[in-house]
Amino acid sequence: MLSRTAAGLFWMSRNIERAESNARTLESRLINALESPEYSTGAVRDWEAVLEICAGVTEYRAFYEDCTAESVASYITFDDRNINSITNCLGYARQNARATRDVLPEELWQLLNERYLAIQEFNGTWTVQEVHRFLREVKQLSYTIQGIIESSMLREESYHFIKIGKWLERAEKTARVLNVVCEKTMESEDELHADYYYWLSALQFLNGYDAYLKRFPPTMEPQYVLPFLLSYEQFPRSIEYCMEHVREAVLKLEHGQVSHYSEDLFFALDRVMDDFVKIKFRKRTAREIGPFLDDFQNSCGRIGSVFASTYYLY
Amino acid sequence: MLKNYPVSSFYDEMMKEAGQARPHYEKFHRLLHSMEMKELHEKHETAQLSFLRQGITFTVYHEEGGTERTMPFDFVPIIIPDEDWERIEAGIKQRVRALNHFLEDVYQEREIIHDRIVPREVVENNQYFYEQQASGLKLPHNNHIFLAGIDLIRDNEGTYRVLEDNLRNPSGLSYVFQNRFVMRKVFPELFFEHDIWTLEHQMSRLHQALLSHVPVHAPNPDNPTAVLLTAGMYNSAYYDHVFLAQQMGIELVEGQDLLVKDDVVFMKTVRGLKRVDIIYRRIDDDFLDPEVFSPDSEIGVAGLMRAVEKGNAAVLNAVGNGVADDKEIYAYVPEMIRYYLGEDPLIPNVDTYFLRDKETRDDVLQRLDELVIKNVGASGGYDMLIGPQSTAEQREQFRRQIEAKPEQYIAQPTIQLSRAPAFQQQRFYPCHVDLRVYAVGSDDIHVLPGGLSRVALKEGSLVVNSSQGGGGKDTWVMRRGGPQHAE
Numbered sequence: 001m002l003s004r005t006a007a008g009l010f011w012m013s014r015n016i017e018r019a020e021s022n023a024r025t026l027e028s029r030l031i032n033a034l035e036s037p038e039y040s041t042g043a044v045r046d047w048e049a050v051l052e053i054c055a056g057v058t059e060y061r062a063f064y065e066d067c068t069a070e071s072v073a074s075y076i077t078f079d080d081r082n083i084n085s086i087t088n089c090l091g092y093a094r095q096n097a098r099a100t101r102d103v104l105p106e107e108l109w110q111l112l113n114e115r116y117l118a119i120q121e122f123n124g125t126w127t128v129q130e131v132h133r134f135l136r137e138v139k140q141l142s143y144t145i146q147g148i149i150e151s152s153m154l155r156e157e158s159y160h161f162i163k164i165g166k167w168l169e170r171a172e173k174t175a176r177v178l179n180v181v182c183e184k185t186m187e188s189e190d191e192l193h194a195d196y197y198y199w200l201s202a203l204q205f206l207n208g209y210d211a212y213l214k215r216f217p218p219t220m221e222p223q224y225v226l227p228f229l230l231s232y233e234q235f236p237r238s239i240e241y242c243m244e245h246v247r248e249a250v251l252k253l254e255h256g257q258v259s260h261y262s263e264d265l266f267f268a269l270d271r272v273m274d275d276f277v278k279i280k281f282r283k284r285t286a287r288e289i290g291p292f293l294d295d296f297q298n299s300c301g302r303i304g305s306v307f308a309s310t311y312y313l314y
Numbered sequence: 315m316l317k318n319y320p321v322s323s324f325y326d327e328m329m330k331e332a333g334q335a336r337p338h339y340e341k342f343h344r345l346l347h348s349m350e351m352k353e354l355h356e357k358h359e360t361a362q363l364s365f366l367r368q369g370i371t372f373t374v375y376h377e378e379g380g381t382e383r384t385m386p387f388d389f390v391p392i393i394i395p396d397e398d399w400e401r402i403e404a405g406i407k408q409r410v411r412a413l414n415h416f417l418e419d420v421y422q423e424r425e426i427i428h429d430r431i432v433p434r435e436v437v438e439n440n441q442y443f444y445e446q447q448a449s450g451l452k453l454p455h456n457n458h459i460f461l462a463g464i465d466l467i468r469d470n471e472g473t474y475r476v477l478e479d480n481l482r483n484p485s486g487l488s489y490v491f492q493n494r495f496v497m498r499k500v501f502p503e504l505f506f507e508h509d510i511w512t513l514e515h516q517m518s519r520l521h522q523a524l525l526s527h528v529p530v531h532a533p534n535p536d537n538p539t540a541v542l543l544t545a546g547m548y549n550s551a552y553y554d555h556v557f558l559a560q561q562m563g564i565e566l567v568e569g570q571d572l573l574v575k576d577d578v579v580f581m582k583t584v585r586g587l588k589r590v591d592i593i594y595r596r597i598d599d600d601f602l603d604p605e606v607f608s609p610d611s612e613i614g615v616a617g618l619m620r621a622v623e624k625g626n627a628a629v630l631n632a633v634g635n636g637v638a639d640d641k642e643i644y645a646y647v648p649e650m651i652r653y654y655l656g657e658d659p660l661i662p663n664v665d666t667y668f669l670r671d672k673e674t675r676d677d678v679l680q681r682l683d684e685l686v687i688k689n690v691g692a693s694g695g696y697d698m699l700i701g702p703q704s705t706a707e708q709r710e711q712f713r714r715q716i717e718a719k720p721e722q723y724i725a726q727p728t729i730q731l732s733r734a735p736a737f738q739q740q741r742f743y744p745c746h747v748d749l750r751v752y753a754v755g756s757d758d759i760h761v762l763p764g765g766l767s768r769v770a771l772k773e774g775s776l777v778v779n780s781s782q783g784g785g786g787k788d789t790w791v792m793r794r795g796g797p798q799h800a801e
Contacts, residue, residue: 002571006584098369098547102560106368113369157584311584 001157005100007313009158012096013165019089020142021173021205022054023135026076026086028204030132032197033069042191045184046201047072052180053173053205055084073131078122086138087119103158108148115141160253164246164307171242172300177205178229178239179293182286185222199225206237222286230289231280239296240276246303247273265310268303272296316343319735319742325472326744327392327734338395338792341507346390349503354389355740361387361500370492372780373550386785387493388736389501392747392767393508396794402466402474402751403761405660408651410462410753413481413638415654417458420637421449431653432646439721440643441691442482442636444599447606447619453632454527455757460594460630461487461520462753463766466661468732475664475729477748479647481639482631483596485550486766487752488557489786491517493766497788510790511763521562523756524594530625532591540592541565541581543572545601545613555596569597574617577624592628593618599633641690641724642668664729669720678725679716682709685725687716695779702728703776731776734787736769746770748778749789764789 029050036043047067051057054076063081064071079085094116101109115137126134146166153159181202188194199220203209206229215232216224231240247269250262258266279292307313321329328339335343346354362384365371371382394402419426420437427434437443463484465477494513498505528535544555546568559566571581572590580587595602601611603618621627637643645666648659669675678685682701689697699712716723733744751765767787768778778784 001584002565002567003582003584004568004571095547098552101369102556102566109369110367114367117366161584312582312586313584 001103001161003312005103006157006161006311007308008096008100009103009161010165010313012093012100013162014169015089015093015096016142016145017166017169018084018173019086019093020139021170022076022084022086022089023138024207025050025053025177025205026073027132027135027139028201030069030073030128032201032204042188042194043067045187049180049184049198049201050076053177055082069128073128077131077134078126086135090116090119090138090141100158105148105152107152108145111141111144111148155252157253160249163249164253167242167245167249168300168304168307170237171239171246172297174206174229174237174239174242175293175296175300177202178226179290179297182290182293185286195222196220202229208235208237211235226284226286226289227280231276240273240280243269243272243276250307262310265303265306268299268306272299272303275299316346316735316742320744322744323470324730324744324746325468325470325732327468327732327747328390329735338393342391342393342504345504345506351740354737357500358389358737361389361496364496364500365492368492370488370553372553373548375550385489385780386771387496388738388745388769388771388785388787389497389504390735390737390742391497391504391788391790392734392749393510393790393792394764396792398474399763399791401660405474406464406751406753406761407759408655408657408660409464409476409479409647410459410755410759412647412651412654413462413479414457414459414755416650417481417632417635417638418456419654421445421451421634426650426653429653431649432643436642436646437637440637440640442599442634442640444607444634444637447599448632448634451622451632452530452625454529454628455755457527457755457757458632458635458638459753459755460523460527460632462755463487463750464753466749466751467664467729470730472732473662475662476644476647477664477729478641479639479644480750481635482598483551484750484752485554485596486750486768486780486786487762488554490752490762490764490766490789491557491561493786493788508790509793511793513763516762517561519760520558520754521564523754523760524562524564524592524630526756527592527628527630529591529622529628532626533589534591538591539589540594541567541572541590543567543569543593543595543597543615545569545597549596551596558594564594569611569613569615572615572618574615574621577617577620577626579615579618579621579627590627592630594630599636602629602633641666641688642721645724664726667725669716669723669725674725675716675720679713682712684728686728687712687723687725689722690724691722695777695782698777700728700776703774728776731770731778734767734769736771736785736787738771743773745773746776746778747787763791 029046044067048057051060051072060075064075075082077086080088082088094112097104097109097112149162181198185195185198199222203212203225208229212228216228228235229238232238233241235241250265250269254262317333319329321332328335330336365384365387371384374381374383416426426432427437459481461484463480463486466474467477468474491513524540525538528538532538541564542555542559544552544566555566565581567581573580573582579590581590597613600608601614603614603616604611605616606619618629622629648663651657651659667674667678669678685701687699699708731746731748734747735742736745747767747769749765749767752762754760767789769785769787770776770778771785772783
């Protein structure tokens with residue numbers, strides 16, 4: 001397989017995953033915001049949290065003065081100036097798919113193309129209901145695409161590159177959500193129920209709320225939520241689960257063997273897994289976990305670049 | 315349904331006279347009448363959408379960048395009776411064979427110039443004559459033309475004539491297949507009772523022909539590696555490239571995916587470098603290899619021509635084919651056929667006048683309003699004057715251009731291209747059509763049954779190019795032995 005094709009598949013997959021998780025984060029926040037006074041400091045802080053997860057607060061501030069539901073939703077969803085806006089992510093994904101369509105299932109390409117063309121026709125003005133509908137459609141698009149991949153692709157190189165992209169993106173996103181949420185709980189230590197609210201949001205942003213309730217009491221204690229999102233082995237968005245799947249996909253790509261050219265990649269992956277083992281069985285507070293998450297996000301960056309050099313991606 | 319359809323002095327592919335179809339269209343005509351207008355309209359819309367959804371688009375460039383557009387599809391097919399097709403097929407084979415002889419000759423011995431059949435300056439002044447880069451190369455099968463697209467038109471009498479040869483990178487083959495595919499899916503009932511040539515096995519023939527161009531030093535001559543080299547997704551014919559690569563099961567590569575090391579071509583894969591033997595390139599000569607062509611090309615592969623010279627790689631179509639398909643050399647093709655093959659051309663040319671001769675030029679300048687003027691180096695319907703449809707201002711502009719560079723232009727009588735019904739806005743109206751026939755060369759020449767029928771959907775327009783609002787039709791070649799009607 002051409003390296004350029006592999007890179008295209010990897011990034012297509014990441015962009016679709018990113019569009020889906022940004023859609024979910026924004027959607028949860030839009031619903032939660034209905035119950036909080038719009039211009040309170042708390043509200044601004046919460047919108048900033050969402051911006052930090054889906055884009056960047058500094059970048060946002062360059063274009064907008066205040067943090068209202070409308071402007072944040074617009075920036076995250078449709079704004080061309082935001083490189084991680086949902087429409088941009090889908091545009092890149094479609095472009096990646098177009099450049100690799102000779103190896104993709106035809107249905108996947110057609111679906112992505114159809115959605116892209118529908119977005120192009122969107123005239124720019126939208127109501128809140130329309131945004132909600134759009135975000136729901138983005139999530140469903142991602143589910144359908146994953147379904148097509150799982151049900152029709154040969155388990156060969158192209159499939160594994162797609163999976164590596166998805167799991168890596170997901171692990172990084174979970175780390176980012178945790179990082180932002182830990183910070184926010186520290187900033188709002190004195191406020192009543194703030195902790196509860198932030199840990200609940202983290203679960204909602206990561207599609208883990210219902211799953212969490214099946215295992216833990218609904219009290220949103222960090223001692224339960226934090227390990228659940230970090231390393232709960234049954235939860236498919238916990239960082240450890242995602243990283244294990246990255247490793248598994250790389251191993252399949254390498255037919256179960258570590259060769260001299262893939263040594264560095266396996267080494268980088270093993271190091272991350274070791275770090276998890278170290279913190280896993282210890283009780284951690286939000287404050288203590290911060291440096292670990294920073295470290296982890298750096299490791300993800302390193303894995304990304306080792307991965308690229310192993311397979312000559314550029 | 316076709317009651318108000320006007321038949322005039324133009325040759326109509328389908329209708330003999332008002333209300334009466336030609337014999338080979340009778341069944342189709344009858345089937346059409348059994349359908350409701352509303353149903354046809356809905357199906358027509360479904361067909362257009364299916365092209366868009368599949369991303370079967372080409373890119374049109376304008377000042378603000380590129381826009382992806384689909385080629386409009388019209389469901390009234392062009393039906394060709396078997397006896398007409400046999401003549402076309404033989405004529406195309408003959409023509410492509412002669413053109414290949416010509417290419418082999420001008421890049422080796424140049425006998426046709428010594429024998430004064432083709433003037434030396436016509437070859438040497440040609441901007442696509444790559445004497446230095448293409449001379450003396452030893453090509454597999456001595457074949458320069460792997461894929462040719464020969465454009466045919468029909469005049470008032472219904473006689474087929476060659477309008478243009480495309481021997482560099484003829485595009486549109488994917489549309490031949492997709493038009494048939496969509497037609498079968500959306501209008502299955504129109505195929506009833508017709509016995510036509512299928513396109514099913516054509517791709518494997520193309521693939522075989524491609525793989526037969528094994529360079530002399532291929533390490534694995536029985537199992538060569540072939541790729542399709544594209545300029546990338548922003549190229550106007552990108553879909554064509556994707557389709558061909560997909561159907562032939564070969565890698566679709568860009569220049570950045572290839573590199574030349576020790577005069578051998580490799581592609582960059584996730585497992586390292588992999589040797590490539592055959593390159594079906596869809597980028598122009600000028601961008602192919604910055605070492606010997608345009609040095610600032612970013613889509614080419616440096617050193618590619620060294621690999622070809624050494625016999626380590628084959629590049630298809632061969633470099634330098636442009637010398638045989640421009641609008642000036644076109645006029646000499648009938649002579650080439652006589653010279654190389656000793657045969658009379660089976661399909662005539664359109665008469666062509668050169669403007670470097672003063673007497674002809676003066677005559678042409680007098681009659682600009684009745685002639686077609688073409689730039690010998692342009693294609694795609696650009697830099698072209700259609701006299702009867704031009705304004706005084708446009709004619710004046712061309713007069714100046716011709717006087718400044720007479721050797722750059724040719725003149726042809728305005729051919730009244732044949733017409734066929736097209737269905738747009740819920741009615742049938744006559745539109746001008748042409749036919750691009752595809753020939754595949756290896757040790758022999760194979761002609762794909764039918765081809766791409768292009769239609770000028772703007773009423774009255776003579777320009778069928780997709781970049782200028784042209785559309786496509788399915789093309790049916792009747793099989794011999796099918797139920798026949800006497801004319």
